[in-house]
Amino acid sequence: MSARIGQRADYWQSAVQPGKPEQQNNAELLLAAERVSRMAKWLVINMTYARNVHLDGRPLTATDLKGRPAGNTSAALRYVPLYVGYLLANALSGKTRAWLMSCDAGSVAVDAVNVLIGNADESQLSCYSMSDEGLSRLCRDYFSDEVTLPESVHAANGSALRPHSAAALASGVHAGNTARQFVHMPLPGQELVVFLDQHDLGSQPGTDWGAYWWRGEDSGLVMPLLQVGDDFAAATALLNEQGFNPVLVDGDDPIAIARVIIELGENLQEQHRRVITGEINYPVRMPLAVIHFSPSFELPETSSLRVNEILQPLHVPVALLEQAADMLNCHARQRRTAAKDHWLCQLQVSQPELPYFAPLEPFDRRAPIDIIDDWICHLVEQNPFHRFRIVHTGYCTPCLMPQSLTLLNVRTSSDEPDRAGSRNGAVIVAANEESAVAAALANKQGINLVLAQEAAGISLYRSLRREAVFAREQSACGCQTNWIAVPILITAHVWDNSRSGLCQQSPALTEAWLEEMSDVAPVYFPVDAETAVAVTEFVYSQRARVALVVLPGSAVPLVTNTEQAMLAAARGITVISQDDDPEFQLIAIGAYQLAQVQRAAVRLRERGYRCSVISILEPGRFRVARDERESDYIYDTDTLKFLIPDTSIRLLVTHVHGDIAAGLLRRLADGAEHFHVMGYCNQGGTLDVFGLLYANHQTWAHVLQQCALARNLDMADLLNDAELQAVTGRGDPAVLR
Template sequence: MPSPTRSKPAPSAGVDTPEYERWRRGYGVIRHSDLTCAQVRSLAARLVRRGLQPDEASVYRALAALDRLTSAGLWLVAHMTYARRVHAGGDPLERADFKAHPEGHTGGALNMVPAYAAYLALNRLTGTTRSWLMGQGHCAAAVEALNVLTDNLHPEQRARYRGPRGWSQLVSDFHSQQQDAHGRPAAPLGSQITAHTAGAVLDGAYPGSAELQYVHMPLPGEALVAFLSDGALEAQPGYDQAPRWWHPEDCGLVMPVVVANGQRLDRRVDLGTRGGLERFERHLVHRGFEPIRFDGRDPAAYVCTLEWMERTLAERSRQASAQVRLPFGIAETRKGFGFFPDGEDPDLPLPGNPSIDARARELFQRQVAPLWVSPSELDVAVRRLAETGRPERDHPLAHRDPARPVLPVLPPCRDPLAPPLAAVDHFFTALTAANPGLRPRVANLEDVAGRRLPQMVAALQYRAPDPDPPRESPTGRIITTGHAEAALAACLANQAGLNLVLSYEAAGPRMFGLLHQALRFTRQRREAGRPARWLGLAVVACAHTWESSRQGQAHQDTSLAEGLLTEGQDVARVLFPADYNSTLAVLPEIYRERGRITGLVVPERQRPTVFDASEADVLARQGALVVDEDVGGPGEPLLLIASGAYQLSESIRACERLRETGTPFRLVYLQAPGRFRQARDAWEAPFCATEFERERLFPHRMQRRVAVTHLRPEVFRGHLHPLFPDPAHSRVLGYGNRGGTLNEAGLLFANGCSWGHILLACAAALETAPEVWLSAPEREAVGGHGDPTTITRGLPAA
C-alpha cells in the first residue's frame, strides 16, 4: 500500500532485463505489487550510481535470490513447528516424521521470515553489516531458520545444523525439551532468541524491551534495523519518545519497523483494524516520526523501505538544526502469511495434529509444497546473497567491547556528616570527564539528578530537543522521564559507553522486568562462552524506603534490591554503602567490571561518616567489615549484623548499651549481602565468599545472632541462611511493610528496627531479660504499650 507520507517513486528508465522479469514474477507465495516493482527499479539504479553494485541486473539477481531464500525460510519454519525431520528433496513426510506434540509461535515467526531475510539481503546489496534486534523474541524460529540456511551461525550451531542433515536436527531440536547431564537444555536452540542465536543482542521476551532500547543503541557511523512488535507497542508506553532522544551527534542510524499482523498471541490488536492503523500513524506523526506503510509479505518491499529509511535519516542528519523526524516502517501483513491462513490458533494454524490426523497431514503437505526450493536453486541463491564472505552475525552491537575506562581518584570525605549520594555525583562526573571517548548516559527517573547531583547536571546536561540552556541541550547525556522502563532502557542499550541509573527505590518494581531480561541474556552469553564485554552499570536507588516520608508508603518499597538479590551474583549484585566514603570506594570497581549490573541503595540525606578511606576500601573488597567488637566480658558473645545505612546507625547505638552492661558482642557491617550467600552454581561460586572468609567475619563460635537489614527480613534470612547456623537463637529485623508519613526514626520504629527493638531481639537470642539493657519506659515503647518517642527521640532512660 502506498504510504500516506511518501509519494510513489518514478521507475528508472531502461528496457526490462531478463533478470528483472525473473524477479518480477515472484516465487511460490511471494508476489510483487506495482508499487514495489517501481521502488525496486529506483533502488537498482541508485545502487549502481553509488557504486555499490556493478549493474542493475546484479540487483535483480540478488532480489530473486532473496525470494527463494524467503520461501525456503517459510518452508523450514513450518517444519520446525510440526516435523521431526525434513526431506530436502521435497518428498512428502510420513506420519512418523511429525512431532507428537507440535509447538511454536508459527504465525508470528512466518511473518518475520521476509523481514529478517530482507535485512540480510540489504547488507549484501550495500556491502554494509547493520545491526539488528527483534522485539518478538518468540518468533525466534524465523531467525534461526534463515541463519541455518545461510550458514550465519556460531560454532556450536554450525556443528549441529549445517546442511540438509542439520536441518532435520534443527526441526527435531526445536521445542524438544531435551536436557544435558547438568539439567540444561541439550540443544543450542530455544523457543525464544538465545545467546546461541547468531547476532542476537537481546532475547525480546520482555514486551517493550526492544521498543524502548533501540534508539539508544548504535553509535555514530553505525546503523540498526529494529523489528518491533505491534502488540508490544500497544502494551508498552514510552516507545514514542524515541525522536526526543535521537540526535545525529551521538547516535547511529535507526530503522524501526513494526510488523503489523493484527494479532498478539490469540487476540486482535488495534493495529489489526483500518481505523486502528490510521490512529497509530497519526500518533506517530504527532510524536515526531514519519510513518511509511509497505507490503510486509514481500521481502523486496522490506529492502526498499529499509534503504529509504536509512538514506532519508542520513540526509536529514546532515541538515539537522532541530529535532529530526524519524522514519518508522509499518509492514502490513496477515498473521502466518505463507502457510495455512484460516486456523483459529496462529501459533498452531493447522486444524489438527499431523502425527495423528490424516487430514492435517495432507493439509501440511499441500501448504508447504509451494514454499519448497530445490537444493540446487537454494544453494545458488544463498551463495549469491553471501558473496561478501562476511558473517552477518558479527555486527557492531553483537561485539561491544569498549576501552577500559580511566578511573578517577577522588579524595575521601573527612567531614563528620555528608550525603552518600554526593559521592556518586562527584565520581561519575569525574569519570565521564576522564573518558570523552565513552558515550555517557544517565537514566534520570523523575529528575533525581536535579535534586541531589548538581555537578553531574552542570557537566552532562538534560537531553531536550528544544533546550533551555545552560542545564539543557539537544545532546545532553541525562535522559529524564517519568517512565521508569524508558529511563532504564537508555542505559541498558548504551553498551558502548558509561551508564548510571538514578531512581527512587519504590520505582524498582517498574524497572525490574527489564533488568531481569537483560541479566538473563547476560548469563546466557556467559554460559555460551561469549561473555558480555560492556562496562559495568550502576543502578542507584536513592530517596529510599527509610528516607521517604512525603509520599507515604507509596514510596516505601524494598523490592528492587530484593529482586536483584535473586539474580546470579556473577551478573548482578546489591550493595548498601553506609556513608560517603564507602559509596565512593565501591564505584571504581563497578566501572572496571564487564557484563555486571550493580544495584546501589544509597542515602541521599546527611549521614555520619563511619568509615575512613582505608576501611571503606577493605569493605569494598570484602563486602563486610567488623565495625565494633568487645568480647572481653563473661558469657557467650552476641554477633550483630547490620546491612543498610540507617540500620548501621541503630546497631551502633544498641552496641553502646551492650558495652555499658559488659555484654560481649561483635558488630559486622554487611555491605554486599549476596557475596555471603551459598553459591547456587559454578558460575556464581567465584563471586561468593569462601568458607574461610565467612568464618573470619562471622565466626561459628558466635551462634547467637541478630541481624537488622534494609530489606524485608524473610528475604534476607532466606538468601543468607549460611549466616544463621542456629535459627532458634537468631533474629532478623527489617522492613515489615509498615510505614506512612514518618521520619527515619519513625519508620525504623514502625518496622521494629530501632535500637530499642534490636536490644529486644538480642534478649531473645541470648535468652535473657530485656531489662538488662532497656528501662521500663523503653520496654513499654518497644512492646507496643508506651510512647514511641522514648526510643525515636533518644530520651534518657527514666
C-alpha cells in the same frame, strides 16, 4: 521517501541495467533473497509440523509428522522476509548493520534463515547441519520439553530469542522494551535495523519517544520496521502524531524490505544534515516502515499431510539454495563482518579511567549521593570518549545530583523553550521509569548511571531482569558481554521515604533483585559516603552486570576510611568493631541499621558485654549457591567462617523483610547457637527515619531487647526504665532518639 514500497518488478528493473556487471550481480542477489526467503518459510513450517525433514523436497509421510504442531507459525513466517531483507540490504550496500527484534516469535525465522545460509556460530552449525539429519534435529528440538544442559545450543526453549540466534541482543518477551531502547544503542557511524511488533509503539508508556530522544551528534542511524494490523490508515495517522514519518511497505517482499532499510537510513541522515545547517530543529521526523502482509497461509490446526500442499511450492532445490546462500554470504568478498558478528554483539568498550577519590574529612556530613555526584563529575571529565547517560526515573528529581546535571545537561528539544537543558544533553529525565532506564540499559557502548526510588522502582524490574538474564545466557554460551556494568542507585527507599506514607515504603525492588543470580545482579548496601563511592567505582570496574546500590538518602557518619571502603566494596563485608571472644555478634545490612547496631554495641560494652559489629554490604555473596556459575562467585564455607566467625549469639538487622533476609542468609544460622533476624515489618507512614525504625522494631533499644532475650538477661540490665517503657510500647519513643 516514497509513500509505498513493494513492487518487485519496478525495483528489479532499477537494479538491473544492461552492460553493468555490478547491476547483474545485484540481480543475482535479489534472486538469491527470493529463494532463501521461500526455503526459510519451508523450514519454519517443517519446524512446526515435522519430525523429519527431506531436503530433496519429497512429501512428508505420516511417520514424519509431530504428534501436534508447535509454535506461533503465522508470526514466524512474517519475519522470514523481514530478516532476509535485512541480509539483502547489507549485501546490496556492502555494509553490515546490527539488528534488534522485539518479538520472540521472530527467533524461529532467524534460526531457519541462518541455518540455511550458514550465518551462525560453529557450535550451532555443527548441531544443525545442512542435511536431512541436521534439519530434522532442529525440527525436533523446536518447542521440545526435553531437559538439556544449561549451555546447550538446542532450540528446546521454543520461540525465544537466544544468544545463539545469530547475534540476538535481548529477549523480546516484554512488549515495549525494544521500542524504548533502540534509539539509544548505535554510536555515530553505526546503523541498526529494528523489527518492531504492533504492540510495541503506543500501547506501552514511553515506546513512542524514539523521535524525541534521537540525536545525530551522539547516535547512529536507526531503521525501525513496524508490523501493524489491518488498519494501516489509523496506524499511519497515529505514527505521524508521535513524530514518525511512516512509509507503507510490502512485508512479503524481501527486496522491498531491503530497499526501505537503505532508504530509511538515507532519509534520517539527510534530516541530520538539515539540522546541522539550521534548516530544521530537533526532534526529527523519524523515518519508519509500516509493514503490511498478504493473508497468511491457511495452516492446518493439527498435524496433517495437508501441509504438503503448502510446503511443495516453497521448496528450493539444494543446488540453487547453496548458490543463493553463497550470494547472500558475500561479507568476505565485500571485506565486511558477517551479520552474525555485527558491531552491537562484538562490543569494544574500553575500560573507563576511574578517578582518584580523595579521603573525606571525618566531619564531612554530606549525603552519600552528593559525594557520588562529585566523583561522577570527575569520571565524566576523565572519559571524554565514552558516551554518558545519567537517568532520573520517575520522581527522582535532577536536584539529587546538581553538579552532574550542570556538567551534562538534561536532554531537551527545540520545542521546549521553558525547560532548562540542552538538545544534546546526556541526562535523561522521564516520569515513566521503564522509558527512562531504557536509555541506560541500551547504551552498552558507554557509561551509565540510574537513579531510582525503591518503591516506585519495582516497575523497573522487568527491564533490569531482562538485561541481567540475557547477559548471563550470553556468557554461558561463550558470547561476548563486554559492556560496562550499570549501577542503579536507590536514592529514596523504605527507611527515608516518609512523604508518601506507607504506600511508598516498600523494599520490593531490592528484595526481587536479591533473588536474581548474584553473579550478574548484585545488590550493595553502602554504609557511608566512603563506601558509597567505593561501591560505585567497584561496579564500574566490572562487565555485564546490573547492580542495585541502596543508598541512605540523608547524611550519615563516616564509619570507614578510603582504604577500608575499597576493601569493603570488593569483599562485600566490613568489620566495624571487634572485641576479643565476643558474646554478641551484631550484623547490619543497611546504613540506618548499622547506626542502630553501633549504638546498641556501645551500651553492651558499657554494661560489660563483649560484642562485634559487622556490616554486610553485598549479601548475595553469602547465600547458598543455586548453580555452578553462582558458586564461583559466592564465598565457600571456609571463607564465610573467616569473614563471619562462629559465635553463640548472632543478630542480623536488615533493610529488607526479616523472612527474606533469613532465607537468603540461612548459612549464617549454621555458625551460631542463636540466630535472630530483625527486618522490615510493613509498618510505616509519614515518619522520619527514626520513626520508621521504631515502628519496625529496629532501634538500638530493640536490638538490646533481642540480645537480652537471647541471653536470658534481665532487660533492666541493658535499658533504663524510660527506655524499657518506650521499647515495649508503653512510654514515649522520643527517649530512644
